[in-house]
Amino acid sequence: MSAEPVLTPAAEKVLEVAGELFYANGIHAVGVDAIAAESGVTKKTLYDRFGSKDALVARYLRRRDERWREHVLATVERSRAAPARRPLLVFDALETWTATMNPRGCAFVNAHAELPDAGHPGREVIADQKRWLLAYLRALVAEAGLRNPAKLARALLILLEGATVTGSLDVVPDAVRAAKSIAKDLLDAA
Amino acid sequence: MSAEPVLTPAAEKVLEVAGELFYANGIHAVGVDAIAAESGVTKKTLYDRFGSKDALVARYLRRRDERWREHVLATVERSRAAPARRPLLVFDALETWTATMNPRGCAFVNAHAELPDAGHPGREVIADQKRWLLAYLRALVAEAGLRNPAKLARALLILLEGATVTGSLDVVPDAVRAAKSIAKDLLDAA
DNA sequence: TCGTAGGTATACCGATCTGTTTACTAGCTC
DNA sequence: GAGCTAGTAAACAGATCGGTATACCTACGA
Numbered sequence: 001m002s003a004e005p006v007l008t009p010a011a012e013k014v015l016e017v018a019g020e021l022f023y024a025n026g027i028h029a030v031g032v033d034a035i036a037a038e039s040g041v042t043k044k045t046l047y048d049r050f051g052s053k054d055a056l057v058a059r060y061l062r063r064r065d066e067r068w069r070e071h072v073l074a075t076v077e078r079s080r081a082a083p084a085r086r087p088l089l090v091f092d093a094l095e096t097w098t099a100t101m102n103p104r105g106c107a108f109v110n111a112h113a114e115l116p117d118a119g120h121p122g123r124e125v126i127a128d129q130k131r132w133l134l135a136y137l138r139a140l141v142a143e144a145g146l147r148n149p150a151k152l153a154r155a156l157l158i159l160l161e162g163a164t165v166t167g168s169l170d171v172v173p174d175a176v177r178a179a180k181s182i183a184k185d186l187l188d189a190a
Numbered sequence: 191m192s193a194e195p196v197l198t199p200a201a202e203k204v205l206e207v208a209g210e211l212f213y214a215n216g217i218h219a220v221g222v223d224a225i226a227a228e229s230g231v232t233k234k235t236l237y238d239r240f241g242s243k244d245a246l247v248a249r250y251l252r253r254r255d256e257r258w259r260e261h262v263l264a265t266v267e268r269s270r271a272a273p274a275r276r277p278l279l280v281f282d283a284l285e286t287w288t289a290t291m292n293p294r295g296c297a298f299v300n301a302h303a304e305l306p307d308a309g310h311p312g313r314e315v316i317a318d319q320k321r322w323l324l325a326y327l328r329a330l331v332a333e334a335g336l337r338n339p340a341k342l343a344r345a346l347l348i349l350l351e352g353a354t355v356t357g358s359l360d361v362v363p364d365a366v367r368a369a370k371s372i373a374k375d376l377l378d379a380a
Numbered sequence: 381t382c383g384t385a386g387g388t389a390t391a392c393c394g395a396t397c398t399g400t401t402t403a404c405t406a407g408c409t410c
Numbered sequence: 411g412a413g414c415t416a417g418t419a420a421a422c423a424g425a426t427c428g429g430t431a432t433a434c435c436t437a438c439g440a
Contacts, residue, residue, distance in 0.1 A: 008416065026304050028218035031397060042418055043399080049416090053398065104306065105299075109355055113300035114216050130361040154362045158369050162352025165299055171320040172344045179348050185379070186372065198386065221427060232388055233429080239386090243428065381440100388435075396427065405418075410411105 011049040014039045019060050023107050027057055027114045057111070058121035064107050065129045071097055072136070087140040087156060087187060090133075091180035094160055098167060098176060105168035106161070133157060146190045159183050201239040204229045209250050213297050217247055217304045247301070248311035254297050255319045261287055262326065277330040277346060277377060280323075281370035284350055288357060288366060295358035296351070323347060336380045349373050 007015060017039040021030040032053050036043045050056040075093035076086060104110065108126045115122050138153035146152055159179040167175030197205060207229040211220040222243050226233045240246040265283035266276060294300065298316045305312050328343035336342060349369040357365035 110303035113303040158352035162348035165351040
């Protein structure tokens with residue numbers, strides 16, 4: 001992730017509003033007119049700052065990824081759990097994230113559903129988000145001293161994503177807790 | 191699922207084309223003009239048969255759900271696996287389905303991302319699809335003679351959905367196989 | 381034979397889409 | 411005080427959105 005230049009106050013407001021509207025309603029369903037109006041900003045300002053809707057979408061996803069990483073790192077680093085239990089803390093991070101920020105499922109999975117064009121600037125951000133999480137899980141598993149950290153990290157990611165989806169679709173209650181319980185068994189068996 | 195009336199040939203063609211376009215490009219990204227043109231049908235015919243785009247979307251999802259259920263049931267019933275192994279056959283069904291029909295992830299999860307309005311007629315179909323799969327998994331687990339079939343079925347669903355997402359996002363290679371392997375351990379331990 | 385169902389063809393509706401343009405203003409800095 | 415940056419206000423562009431209207435055609439069954 002490259003360091004993004006500081007945004008002007010108006011641009012900051014646009015990005016904040018765009019984030020809420022895109023996540024709540026879907027990307028295609030939200031027009032730039034609505035974002036500008038809700039932000040109390042003219043369309044000219046929006047286009048002067050971000051260049052295009054596609055670029056704004058990419059910025060929205062990038063910003064959200066930053067927040068997610070901060071949340072995960074803070075959750076894990078705040079804890080005093082033994083190294084062997086630290087991979088499970090990501091499930092705790094997901095649970096608090098879901099409650100406050102994620103009622104409609106993973107923003108990156110949702111965005112992926114709406115952006116079939118692999119050349120869209122948002123697609124790179126989506127790929128980054130998933131790759132980072134997988135790499136982070138792998139590091140935690142390796143620090144736990146377990147064998148085959150790559151394979152275990154992939155298993156944990158499957159559980160995290162599955163819990164996010166089934167939880168947001170209201171088909172599995174307490175999906176994150178259930179997934180964490182499976183993950184615990186997996187780590188114990190490894 | 192209620193028995194839908196037989197469609198006219200033109201309507202059948204519209205539904206087939208709509209299914210391809212909606213899944214490949216996303217629902218909001220596909221206009222009714224494009225569907226009608228690609229189907230070789232006028233918009234009047236489309237609206238005479240389906241009434242609205244929302245209704246067509248719901249029909250598209252319903253149709254896809256029917257195909258999915260047939261595929262799962264055929265896969266499971268074709269096999270001669272022992273009852274204890276039959277829940278795992280759903281993972282095999284998902285793998286063949288993914289290869290042929292599902293390169294862009296679960297159509298229902300993707301549709302859910304695009305239809306935030308809980309009153310949209312497609313939302314009921316999405317909920318039906320997930321509930322059916324969960325109930326079917328539960329039945330298979332129960333027939334396998336395992337304890338706590340409800341809990342195990344939820345675990346299997348989390349794994350199936352997680353594999354679908356991570357596989358379609360190209361973040362976990364062979365995600366369905368990996369999920370099946372975890373599921374196998376889960377069933378063996380139960 | 382007449383009505384109906386299922387079509388085609390085409391024009392149209394008002395709204396909304398992303399994006400641009402022109403004109404002007406306030407504040408900051410060199 | 412000149413020039414730059416960030417912004418407002420508002421109109422405009424061309425395309426596309428979901429949906430409707432009118433007129434006509436054909437096959438079929440009572």
